[in-house]
Amino acid sequence: MLVKTELPHDLVRTLLAVVDEGTFDAAAAVLHVTPSAVSQRIKALEQRTGRVLLTRTKPVRPTESGQVVVRFGRQLARLEGDARSALGMADGGAEDEPAGPSWLPIAVNADSLATWFVPALAALARQARVHVDLRREDEAHTTTLLRSGEVMAAVTSSPEPVAGCSVRRLGAMEYLPLATPQFAARWLDGDPARLLPRAPVVVFDRRDDLQDAFVRELTGGQPASRLRHYVPSCEGFTDAVTTGLGWGLVPRIHATPRLRTGALVEFLPGRTVEVPLYWQQWRLDSPALAAVATAVAAQAARALG
Numbered sequence: 001m002l003v004k005t006e007l008p009h010d011l012v013r014t015l016l017a018v019v020d021e022g023t024f025d026a027a028a029a030v031l032h033v034t035p036s037a038v039s040q041r042i043k044a045l046e047q048r049t050g051r052v053l054l055t056r057t058k059p060v061r062p063t064e065s066g067q068v069v070v071r072f073g074r075q076l077a078r079l080e081g082d083a084r085s086a087l088g089m090a091d092g093g094a095e096d097e098p099a100g101p102s103w104l105p106i107a108v109n110a111d112s113l114a115t116w117f118v119p120a121l122a123a124l125a126r127q128a129r130v131h132v133d134l135r136r137e138d139e140a141h142t143t144t145l146l147r148s149g150e151v152m153a154a155v156t157s158s159p160e161p162v163a164g165c166s167v168r169r170l171g172a173m174e175y176l177p178l179a180t181p182q183f184a185a186r187w188l189d190g191d192p193a194r195l196l197p198r199a200p201v202v203v204f205d206r207r208d209d210l211q212d213a214f215v216r217e218l219t220g221g222q223p224a225s226r227l228r229h230y231v232p233s234c235e236g237f238t239d240a241v242t243t244g245l246g247w248g249l250v251p252r253i254h255a256t257p258r259l260r261t262g263a264l265v266e267f268l269p270g271r272t273v274e275v276p277l278y279w280q281q282w283r284l285d286s287p288a289l290a291a292v293a294t295a296v297a298a299q300a301a302r303a304l305g
Contacts, residue, residue: 171304
């Protein structure tokens with residue numbers, strides 16, 4: 001029996017559409033085909049690979065084998081986009097042969113996105129014609145999106161390269177432990193190692209371990225208080241600390257103006273937390289990806305040191 005080992009481009013594109021859109025119906029709408037046609041293409045691709053490529057959940061998720069095909073598909077699409085650009089061709093093609101995406105999916109942690117990362121894109125806009133699709137994720141988890149093939153590059157706290165990726169250090173985000181003067185006087189007037197585990201705290205979200213790790217280091221193992229407020233917004237987080245909801249670790253760039261006005265104080269003067277940041281990207285000979293990496297590295301050098 002002859003085994004078909006090639007991966008037809010149209011089938012791979014269909015897999016990408018399903019992963020990106022989350023459902024077969026949504027992928028069908030994007031591809032301008034019926035959901036039945038999408039299902040048939042995915043089954044055909046699974047038969048060719050001899051692997052189950054998707055978990056049929058809502059949203060659908062690529063299996064480990066599916067992640068391999070997704071990475072291949074994105075790399076192929078990126079190379080096609082670069083080739084079209086080099087040839088001066090339009091982004092679109094014939095209706096039955098659509099061009100690969102002209103955008104780059106990138107994972108970025110929220111604090112970088114709210115401070116130094118966007119200016120890098122502004123510089124990029126003046127240099128090259130590149131579209132980005134930013135996925136906000138905690139810096140400790142952005143590599144997960146790289147492994148799954150959902151993004152081509154990421155700002156991450158991990159110096160260990162994901163398989164098939166290169167890594168370079170960008171610098172470090174500096175955080176200050178802050179509170180309002182009133183909050184510090186009420187909750188933190190004394191030994192911080194004894195008082196912090198009981199004091200209300202502001203946390204970005206349930207994946208944010210920054211405050212807990214800070215308190216564990218001070219106390220030898222105890223986390224921050226269970227009296228906590230989850231505020232999943234960078235500006236909202238700083239505002240929550242400024243209104244006295246709790247103490248929190250605030251990026252220096254956001255902390256400086258509020259320290260000057262006295263709205264916030266350092267209850268542990270001189271104590272800071274530095275989170276190293278790295279740029280990881282697929283090892284892919286892509287001018288667009290290289291342009292983004294160069295712009296990001298240059299802006300990080302200015303903002304992070």
